[in-house]
Amino acid sequence: xxxxxxxxxxxxxxxxxxxxxxxxxxxxxxxxxxxxxxxxxxxxxxxxxxxxxxxxxxxxxxxxxxxxxxxxxxxxxxxxxxxxxxxxxxxxxxxxxxxxxxxxxxxxxxxxxxxxxxxxxxxxxxxxxxxxxxxxxxxxxxxxxxxxxxxxxxxxxxxxxxxxxxxxxxxxxxxxxxxxxxxxxxxxxxxxxxxxxxxxxxxxxxxxxxxxxxxxxxxxxxxxxxxxxxxxxxxxxxxxxxxxxxxxxxxxxxxxxxxxxxxxxxxxxxxxxxxxxxxxxxxxxxxxxxxxxxxxxxxxxxxxxxxxxxxxxxxxxxxxxxxxxxxxxxxxxxxxxxxxxxxxxxxxxxxxxxxxxxxxxxxxxxxxxxxxxxxxxxxxxxxxxxxxxxxxxxxxxxxxxxxxxxxxxxxxxxxxxxxxxxxxxxxxxxxxxxxxxxxxxxxxxx
Amino acid sequence: xxxxxxxxxxxxxxxxxxxxxxxxxxxxxxxxxxxxxxxxxxxxxxxxxxxxxxxxxxxxxxxxxxxxxxxxxxxxxxxxxxxxxxxxxxxxxxxxxxxxxxxxxxxxxxxxxxxxxxxxxxxxxxxxxxxxxxxxxxxxxxxxxxxxxxxxxxxxxxxxxxxxxxxxxxxxxxxxxxxxxxxxxxxxxxxxxxxxxxxxxxxxxxxxxxxxxxxxxxxxxxxxxxxxxxxxxxxxxxxxxxxxxxxxxxxxxxxxxxxxxxxxxxxxxxxxxxxxxxxxxxxxxxxxxxxxxxxxxxxxxxx
Numbered sequence: 001x002x003x004x005x006x007x008x009x010x011x012x013x014x015x016x017x018x019x020x021x022x023x024x025x026x027x028x029x030x031x032x033x034x035x036x037x038x039x040x041x042x043x044x045x046x047x048x049x050x051x052x053x054x055x056x057x058x059x060x061x062x063x064x065x066x067x068x069x070x071x072x073x074x075x076x077x078x079x080x081x082x083x084x085x086x087x088x089x090x091x092x093x094x095x096x097x098x099x100x101x102x103x104x105x106x107x108x109x110x111x112x113x114x115x116x117x118x119x120x121x122x123x124x125x126x127x128x129x130x131x132x133x134x135x136x137x138x139x140x141x142x143x144x145x146x147x148x149x150x151x152x153x154x155x156x157x158x159x160x161x162x163x164x165x166x167x168x169x170x171x172x173x174x175x176x177x178x179x180x181x182x183x184x185x186x187x188x189x190x191x192x193x194x195x196x197x198x199x200x201x202x203x204x205x206x207x208x209x210x211x212x213x214x215x216x217x218x219x220x221x222x223x224x225x226x227x228x229x230x231x232x233x234x235x236x237x238x239x240x241x242x243x244x245x246x247x248x249x250x251x252x253x254x255x256x257x258x259x260x261x262x263x264x265x266x267x268x269x270x271x272x273x274x275x276x277x278x279x280x281x282x283x284x285x286x287x288x289x290x291x292x293x294x295x296x297x298x299x300x301x302x303x304x305x306x307x308x309x310x311x312x313x314x315x316x317x318x319x320x321x322x323x324x325x326x327x328x329x330x331x332x333x334x335x336x337x338x339x340x341x342x343x344x345x346x347x348x349x350x351x352x353x354x355x356x357x358x359x360x361x362x363x364x365x366x367x368x369x370x371x372x373x374x375x376x377x378x379x380x381x382x383x384x385x386x387x388x389x390x391x392x393x394x395x396x397x398x399x400x401x402x403x404x405x406x407x408x409x410x411x412x413x414x415x416x417x418x419x420x421x422x423x424x425x426x427x428x429x430x431x432x433x434x435x436x437x438x439x440x441x442x443x444x445x446x
Numbered sequence: 447x448x449x450x451x452x453x454x455x456x457x458x459x460x461x462x463x464x465x466x467x468x469x470x471x472x473x474x475x476x477x478x479x480x481x482x483x484x485x486x487x488x489x490x491x492x493x494x495x496x497x498x499x500x501x502x503x504x505x506x507x508x509x510x511x512x513x514x515x516x517x518x519x520x521x522x523x524x525x526x527x528x529x530x531x532x533x534x535x536x537x538x539x540x541x542x543x544x545x546x547x548x549x550x551x552x553x554x555x556x557x558x559x560x561x562x563x564x565x566x567x568x569x570x571x572x573x574x575x576x577x578x579x580x581x582x583x584x585x586x587x588x589x590x591x592x593x594x595x596x597x598x599x600x601x602x603x604x605x606x607x608x609x610x611x612x613x614x615x616x617x618x619x620x621x622x623x624x625x626x627x628x629x630x631x632x633x634x635x636x637x638x639x640x641x642x643x644x645x646x647x648x649x650x651x652x653x654x655x656x657x658x659x660x661x662x663x664x665x666x667x668x669x670x671x672x673x674x675x676x677x678x679x680x681x682x683x684x685x686x687x688x689x690x691x692x693x694x695x696x697x698x699x700x701x702x703x704x705x706x707x708x709x710x711x712x713x714x715x716x717x718x719x720x721x722x723x724x725x726x727x728x729x730x731x732x733x734x735x736x737x738x739x740x741x742x743x744x745x746x747x748x749x
Contacts, residue, residue, distance in 0.1 A: 035685075215638070218452075219639065221554060222573075222575040223554050223555070223575075224573055292555030292558055333531065336533055337532060337533070337559075338532060338551065338555050338573075338574075339553065339555045340553045341553055
C-alpha cells in the first residue's frame with residue numbers, strides 16, 4: 001500500500017525538521033520525505049480523495065493520496081504513563097482495546113504501569129504483556145516494571161531481569177515507596193541498569209482516607225481532603241535522595257505548585273530529575289468534583305487554580321518535561337457509586353492531545369514545544385529508540401488537524417474505560433490518521 | 447421539590463416554609479389524636495446503612511404520624527453485607543414502588559447519588575461528613591421557638607466541626623439568615639480554610655462570649671487514634687462546657703446538642719440538665735420538623 005501526504009506542516013523533533021512536506025509511505029516504510037517543496041495538487045493528483053466529505057471513505061485499496069494543506073504531520077506520540085490493566089483487570093481494559101484507544105488518540109508508543117494482577121514485578125509478566133501486545137496491539141507497548149515486589153514497598157523486584165525482558169522504567173505507580181531506605185536502594189541499584197525510576201509521590205499517612213484536594217471545597221462538600229503536602233513532601237524526599245545517589249528519577253503526575261517549585265530548584269542545581277504532568281492537571285481544577293462527580297476523582301486529586309497555572313508555567317519553562325495521559329480506565333460499576341467509594345482515574349488516551357493543544361491555542365507554548373513533551377522528551381527519558389519521520393524507517397506518524405472542533409463522546413471511545421470528566425466537551429484539535437508501520441487508522445470521517 | 451438532600455441548595459423561602467409547616471404539625475402533636483391522614487396509602491422506607499436509633503426512630507414516628515406505611519431497612523439485616531452495591535439496593539427498593547426514601551449512609555454525597563437515581567422523594571438522614579439537613583431544620587425550629595428569630599443571632603458551634611454533618615448543615619442554614627457564626631475547638635478539628643462568614647476561636651471562653659446559642663457536637667471516641675486530640679480528658683478540660691464556663695455566657699443563651707451526649711466530655715451533667723439546655727426540646731421538635739419535611743416534598747416530580 002502506498003500513502004502520499006502532500007503539503008503537510010511537518011514537525012519532527014527527532015530530526016529537528018520543520019516545514020511544508022510531502023511524505024510517501026510504501027508498505028509501512030517511509031520511502032520519501034520532501035521538505036519545503038510545495039506541490040500543486042491539481043497537477044499530481046488525479047484520483048485525489050477529498051479530505052472532508054460526508055461520503056464514506058473509500059475502501060482502502062493500495063493507493064491513497066491526501067491533501068494535507070493546513071494539517072500537521074507529526075511523529076507518533078509517546079505516552080510514558082498509562083494503565084492497560086492486562087493481565088488481571090480485563091474487565092476494565094485489555095491490551096487490545098487500550099492500544100486501539102491509544103492510536104486513536106495519536107499515541108504509537110505507550111508505557112504501561114505495573115499495577116496489573118499479577119503485578120509486573122517479574123519477567124514472566126513482562127513477557128506476557130509483550131506477547132499480548134504483539135498479538136493484539138495496535139501500537140508499541142513498553143512495560144514498566146515494579147520497583148518493589150507486589151508494589152508492597154518492602155523488597156526490590158527483580159529489576160535487572162525486568163530490564164532484560166523489556167521494561168523501560170520502574171515504578172510502583174498507584175502506590176508510593178513509603179520507606180525511604182527502600183527508595184534509596186532502588187535508586188542506587190537502578191544506576192547499574194541506567195533505567196529511571198518513576199515515582200508516585202504521596203505520603204500515605206498524610207493522605208489518610210482523603211478523596212479530593214484538601215481545602216475550602218473539601219470542607220464544603222464534606223469530603224476528606226488530601227493536602228498538597230502529601231505530594232510535595234515525597235517530591236522533596238525523592239529529590240533529596242536523587243541528589244545523594246545521582247540516579248535518574250522521574251516524578252509522575254505532578255499536580256501542585258509546591259512540587260513545581262521543588263522541581264525548579266532541583267533542576268537549577270543539576271539534579272538528574274525529570275517530571276511529567278497530565279492534561280487534567282492543567283485543564284481542570286477541584287471544582288470538577290462538585291456534585292460528587294466520580295469521573296473527576298483521580299489521584300493525585302485535581303487541585304486549585306494556582307496549581308493549574310503553576311503547572312502551565314512549568315511546562316512552558318521546561319520544569320515539567322513530559323505530558324503523559326495517566327490513562328486509567330475503570331468499569332462503570334467502579335464509578336457509579338458514592339464519591340468516596342469510587343475508583344481513582346481518568347480515561348485519557350482519546351482526549352489527551354486535544355486537551356494539550358489548548359496550551360497552544362491559548363498561546364502558552366508553541367506547537368513544537370508541545371510536541372516535544374509528547375514525543376522526544378519521553379523517548380529520551382526512557383531511552384526508547386525513535387527515528388522520527390525519516391526515509392527508510394518504519395512509518396510512525398500521525399496526521400493532525402489542530403483546529404478541528406469535535407465533541408467528546410465517551411461512547412465512541414475505543415477504550416473500555418468511559419470514565420472521563422470531559423464527556424460532552426467541545427475540544428479543538430483532532431488526530432485524523434495514525435500510521436504505525438503497516439497499520440493504518442483513519443479517523444477522518446469521525 | 448422532590449428531595450431534601452442538602453441545606454446548601456435550599457432557598458431561605460423554602461426553609462421558612464418548612465419551619466412554618468413544622469409549627470402547625472407541632473400543634474397537631476399536642477392533640478389527643480396525633481395522626482394526620484395526609485399521606486395514607488403512601489409508603490416510606492428508612493434505609494439506614496449506619497447504625498442509628500434516634501434519627502431512625504424520630505423519622506419512623508414522623509412517618510407514622512403522617513399515616514405513611516413504613517418499612518425499615520438496616521445494614522445488619524440486608525444484602526449489603528453480601529456485597530450488593532448501593533445502586534442495586536436502591537433499584538430493588540424502587541421496585542417496591544415506595545414514595546419516600548429516608549437514607550443514612552457513611553459516604554458523603556450518597557444521598558445525592560440516591561436522589562439522582564430514583565423517582566421517590568429522598569430525604570437525607572445524614573451522609574458521611576456532608577449534611578444532616580433535618581437536624582439543622584429542627585435546630586432552627588427550636589431556636590425560633592425560644593428566641594423568636596434567627597436574624598441577628600450569634601451562634602457558636604463547638605467541637606469536632608470537620609467530621610460533623612450536623613455542623614455543616616447548621617452552617618449552611620444559618621448562613622442563609624443574618625447571623626454571626628463561630629467555630630470553636632482545637633485547630634485539628636476545625637477546617638483549615640474556614641468559610642468567609644465564620645469566625646474561628648480556639649479558646650472556648652472567648653468563643654462563647656456574647657453568643658445567643660451554643661451548639662455542642664458529639665466528640666467521637668476514636669478521634670484520639672487519628673491524632674486529632676490527645677485525650678478525652680484534655681478535650682473536656684479545654685473545650686467541654688462546664689459550670690465554670692457559665693459566667694462567660696449570656697444569661698439568656700441556650701445550649702443545644704444533637705445527641706447522643708457524652709456527659710463529662712463535651713458537656714457536663716450540670717449543664718446538660720440545666721434550664722439553659724434545650725436538648726429534649728430538640729428531640730420533640732425533630733418529629734414535627736420531619737413531618738413538615740415529608741409534607742413539603744413531592745415524589746415523582748422532576749429533580
